[in-house]
Every structure is written in C-alpha cells, then in structure tokens.
Amino acid sequence: MKPIIAALPLALLLVACGGSSPAENHAQPEAGHGEGVVTLTPQQIATAGIEVVSPTIGGNGGAIALPALLESDPQATRIVAATVPGRIVELRHNLGDSVRRGETLAVLESREAAGLQAEVQRAAAAAELARTTLARDEALYAKGFRPLREVEISRAAAKQANVALRLAREQVAASGGRGGSYNRIVIAAPISGRIIARKAVLGQNFAADAAETELFRIAQLDRLSVTLSLSPADAGRVRPGMTVQVTAPERSQSARISFVSPALDAETRQVPAIAMLDNRAGQWRVGEPVTASIQLPGTGDGAIRVPSTAVQTVDGKSVVFVRTDAGFRAAPITLGRQDGAMVIVTGGLSGHERIAAANSFTLKSALGAAEAGHED
16 A cells, blocks of 8 residues: 555644555564554644653653743743833843843933932931931930930931831832932842843833833743643643653753642643753753653553553554654554553553654544545
8 A cells, every 4th residue: 555645634734644565564464454654743743732652661650752841940030120100211231141139230211210219318318307306305315405305206206207218218129120310210130140031122111001011031040940731641640859851952951840730721721830950051041942751650560551542443443653753653552451541551562662642633533534535
C-alpha cells in the first residue's frame, strides 16, 4: 500500500497517513496487516496539543514530555508604574540594563508632584518650628519661667508636626517614587535586577485616568519559572518536588516542580504547573520555548501502563500512536485491566516507546480520513 496524504481535522494543518510498504512488511511480519502512519512536524504536534509520554514500566515511572515556556519568577519580578499624572522628562535606563535597588529609572514632571513636594516642604518647616519652640519652652521651664502645661502643649505640637511630615513623605513614596525637586518625582528601582520590559518614552504624558501605566518591568533572572500545562490525568501523577528535564537546542538542565494547580484553566481545561530553573549561569532567557520532561515514579510490579487517553480503537483493534522521527505510527496493543487513569498493556509495547496521550484522538481522525480518501 502506498503512503496516503490527508488533512488532520480541527484545522490543525497536520499531514500524511498510510500503510507500510511491502519491504516494511517483510522486515516486520507482525505489521503485515498494514500500520497507519501520520506524518507531523514538531510544530504541528505542539499546535495540535498532542502530549507525548513514555509508558510506565515496573519501577520506571516513565516521563511526560510537553512544550513549556520560560518566564521570570513572579516572586522576583516588579512592575514600575507611574501613579500620578504627568510627563516623563528624563530616562536613565534602557531595556536589558542591570539596575540596583533605589537607582533612578526616570524622572516625572507633574503638577500633582509639585503639590506633594510643597506639602513636604510645609510639613518640614512646621516640624522644625515645633522642635525649636519645644526646645525653648523646655529651657525656660528648667529656669522656672514657663509652666509645665505650656511645655506639654509644645511637646504635643512637636509630635503632631512630625506625624504630618512623615505623612507628607509617605504620600510622595505612594506616588511611585521618591522626592525630586519642586514639580518632579524620581522613579526608582524597587529591586535589583535587569530591565526586561520598557514602555516608557521620553516626553510621554499620563492622564489622570491612566495613572497606572507601566513604565518598566524589572526581574531577577538568576531563577526562572518553567510554565507547564498538564492534562487532568497526568496532573494527578505530578507532585511538587518532582524532577523536570528542561531541554532546548544544545542545552539541557534539571528543574523541580514547585506548584501544581488544584484547578483547571478555564480556557484550556488543562492544569497549570510551575517548575523552578536555576539560571545563575545565564544560559536561559525569559520567553524562551523549551521542552519539559517530567520524570514519574513507577509502581514496581513490572507491568506496562499507559494513560487511558492514549488508547484508541482503529478497525476494531486497540492501538496507541507511537512517536516516530516523521510523526506517529498506529501500534496494535493488547489491553489488560484498568488502573485508575492508566490501563495495563499486556502485549504490543516494550515500554520504551514514546506515545501520544492527550489529544491522540486527532491522530485517529486523521487516519480515518486518509483511508476514506484513499478508497475514493
């Protein structure tokens, strides 16, 4: 039988399925009835959401391999925003720059900033006058020229003035920066790290109703977050602390699962999970797509188990789709008992294959469509 080309359903633009050639049948007699082949690129597999896993065999729990994305650690990322209306009159740093905590990022000119600074000046002058008055009254009280009541009034006034000064300074800090001069606010880095995003433009204006506009995003990149999306069946087998092998072209490194969500994502119906990756060597980048392989624990009974979502029925026979260099091959299997979200395979697999689990039904649909097209 010659290879057959077919379009995969669900607008995935996936291609090719068919049977084995006579030469292949001669080399593999057990496939003499013809095995369906679906030819896909890695990008098409990712687009289709097909999850590739290894069967669980005895003490070897296998692995779940799926696409992932590197992001900055949310606990070590800060957004720097303009919280008062005004205009950017000075920018000190650009995208990719390393900054230290407290270092000036930008200077904002604003009438509101002028009012805040003026309030600080008034409060500082009032506090200084109150301290001077208190010192004078205490000196006169020590010489017997002031009654204690007036000294106590001066002490209360000094405390009140200090509170007003502290409040004025806190209002400046709440504006998103520290005090500049007159009508200016200095926007400072809240943490040490690297600027991974910059939306600020010199001369940019902020309206009163857009005061939360993001200026910079700063992140500490010595540790990155690996964002994963697991099927509900696989999420039940993944626990915090499990090892994740993160791979990209010419790079590979271990990470550890730190979080598995107790709820499904409302849009994808997948379970979000996060692994933390040591990036002190600086070889990984925020936003980089990678492949994550989660090592799973085994049961120790020697049986081969596959996710029930991996098993499909083709021509009345149970099959799983085995990953090949060109895509997937439908491999007939013999099933044993159900084991939770897994099913035991008693024949047809060695346990060392990589098979399609989540969304494997799209491969079955492609196979059926190709065979129907061939008959026509």
